[in-house]
Amino acid sequence: MNTKAYSKPRVGLYSTGLAAYWAQFPSLHDRLVSYNEFIAEKMGQWGEVYNFGLVDTVDKGIEAGKYFNEHNVDIIFLHAATYATSATVLPIHQRCQAKVVMLNLQPSDRVNYEKTSTGEWLAHCNACPVPEFANAFHRAGIPYKVISGLLGLEKTPAVSVANETTCNRPEAIRAWKEISEWIRAAQVKNTLSESRFGFLGNTYSGMLDMYSDFTMLQAQAGIQLEVLEMCDLDALLKTVTEEDVARKEAEVREMFTISGDSPAEKLAKKPTAEELEWSCRVAAAQEKLVGKFHLNALTYYYHGADGNAYEQLQSGFIVGHSLLTANSVPCAGEGDLKTNLAMKICDILGVGGSFSEIVTTDYIDGTILLGHDGPFHLEISEGKPILRGMGVYHGKRGSGISVEAKVKSGPVTMLGVTQTVDGRLKLIISEGESTKGTIMQIGNTQTPVKFSVDPDTYFERWFEEAPTHHCAMSIGHNAALMKKVAELMNLEYVIL
Template sequence: MTTTFDTSRPDEPARPPGAAPPPGLHRITARRTRVGLVAGGLGAYWPQFPDLLPQLQRSADRVSERVRALDCDVVDAGFVSDAQDAARAAETLRVAGCDIIVGFLTTYMTASMLVPIAQRSGAPVLLINLQPTEAMDHASFDTGQWLAYCGACPLPEMANAFLRCGIDFRSVSGYLEDERAWARIGRWIRAAGVRGALRHGRHGLMGHLYPGMLDVSTDLTLVPANFGGHMEVLEFDDLRVRVAAVTDAQVEERIALAREVFDLDPTVQEEDFRWAAKVSVGLDRLVDDFALDSLAYYHRGLEGEQHERLGAGMILGASLLTARGVPTTGEYELRTSLAMLVVDRLGGGGSFTELQALNFRDNVVEMGHDGPAHLAISRRRPLLRGLGVYHGKRGWGVSVEFDVAHGPVTTFGIAQQRDGAFRFVASAGEVVPGPLLEIGNTTSRVDFGCDPGEWTDAWSATGISHHWALGVGDLLPHLRATADLLGVELTEVALAGPRTNRQELSALESRSAHGRS
């Protein structure tokens, strides 16, 4: 396949999900990103230029301040001046268990000062070269003042030594208050947080595969093999006993919350609504008891028996959990629950999605699902609709209906390749207004700037399963960084030419795990 990179879209940050949720829909307290920070310079300079070290230390303090402002915990190993200092810093950062190591090159320093830190930490490395200002004042600067601007000098040395030592790295160069550079640094740190969420995550799988869906089946060992983390295998009986323990008062409280979050369609039956609320409370307890960060589920059931009723009553509670930051997907879609977790942690929400129809008159792809949705990215107040039939599934009850907020969006999924490796697949588009079905599904009209049939063919050719996450914002820059840190390939489905040019699409293949931002 052709290797190309689409540069037609702006590198914008992810849009935050909508307005503040009601009190009962509070976000979970997610694991915070842990950043290891070390700054350094060549100690031989200090006696030669007495004013240099204090200036560089002030710059290091400013970098520490700005990194701390990126919603992360910082382990600051201080300023190193030689290999002995570096060895002490390496031990500090090794013990800290960081998600990423940021090495600040304040001036020239030897590779021997950062190689052991990178080797011992076990974390991805980001090298930053931020000189004090945009440019030197050449007329007034002496050698000591020039050296404060010399952080670029050791960067090729570090790169050479790291590559020869088999150490992966990436770098950002700029100046101390360069917002473009800080946007790139922030992207790497956010990506490190996603990597940490996967590596430390606990992912639940409850029930069994929807019969015949070979594309969504996943060998459980492949999750820790590709991303790390823990797989927790659950029974529907684990949910059954918790739902049975839910009190009438808890049901009333959950119904009140649902009325605050949703509009209720007249098709909603009171009995079904109460059952969905009861299952929702039990589902919360299940997630808490097993400390889950994500959950995928399915149970076929038979003739209205209790497990069928549990499976049919999941959509309300699963959507509330997803909005709180615990992605919960139907149809046993483990890889999509992980994709939704990635999108959520990148700030894009992430709703359970599949293809629904193609509109060749309006040139849009209609996509959504009849199950769990990310309420925080709805364009309007989401609707609860009563369904007497869940198409393709047994049972009945209430389902969620909305369209994603209009504007830039990203489709993102995780494909499993023949050798068991996971691959990211993503495409940037725009949700646009227009007519939608009113059948208890989430449905969005996505314009990819091309013929919808051509986009669908290119998207399917990547090997993605028939489910994925739909998130708000252009997340491609963040997904590139995340793929780099995880060491997975990223396939981007994008226009081969400008967005206004309706030429054929290319599946943009094999963005290397060693690609740099």
């Protein structure tokens, strides 16, 4: 199974101008167009850009609003190229409701004071109209964001008398980092709106934090939900061939280390040939389930009567669900749909998203151990994950193969999705460092994480946000990026 390449978001772009300027300063129009085209080309590495060009009259603004609606853009960047009246830009955003981010990007690090003419100055007065635009948007009830900095050209245009080679200036680097993050955030919203989450089985009984309103999740996150039964998977299991099993076993042996007996846990043994064959057979059926129902994520859990054939089926879940998670179909256990959403957000951003919960605290190292009994995001593993045969799935029925692994050392970000008392989704975001600390050899995923505060302070801050007891672990420090996802999707958030 190949990792899915997510579609680029649809990015709207236009630059501002004033029609009266063009006859007065003949070279200004083409100069601003060149800046606009530079921005469009650079944005193209992250998104599918729909560039309207210059908006310099009210009629052009009306036309631009219709243009962006026709192309169903996910976000609009307003490039303040020079002064323009707010009456030219407001009609755009009254017609197209996509999030607007204003770009106050000056071409030069400073004007050439001795040689600057009025026409030259107008190419550098980017900040001039921004407060007027902001005022109009605010009074019209249109939310907006602003990015200020340098344009970041690699070469000064011949028409300029100032230094416009600013690509290495920190003001340009920071601005373009912000722009790229907004486009990546737009990709999350775009992809979620086209994503189908499967819900297989039920939610672990008694875990009140797990229960979710499917309609609420679709309304606020844009996802589609497909309720699945164990009989759907069982029917596909019957179609699995020996060739399917062999293919899965080859995939498993390439991605995992097959363990010996654990020196610490007598229940954790070297997987038997029968256990490995069963996990591979179930993994092949899980892949077929994803294909049949066109799933982009899967939330699962099953607890049935003693001796139920489906109990044996679910005992083989962890390996296949880990393989799916590594292939852009994140899988969340215990029926935790909200954490599945967190995992999907991380996966779309390309930063992993492994199913985790707080395990224990190392007060000597000052770290908190986070992990679970599976599944695991194999793409962010420190080395090859280990497969162990588990005599018991603690707190659950059955036995089988489990994954023991650690997220790679370095910066990480925890993303929790919870639900507020008034039924709103809320993102809880915190950055930390995955350390090289020791983990237990008990067939579970575990990662020791050091946060900026001591463990007890961190616990108190995290718990006071009323989280679910699961979260998604991603690699990198992604708080600024995840904040933009929340803002673009109109979700509550907190950064600890």
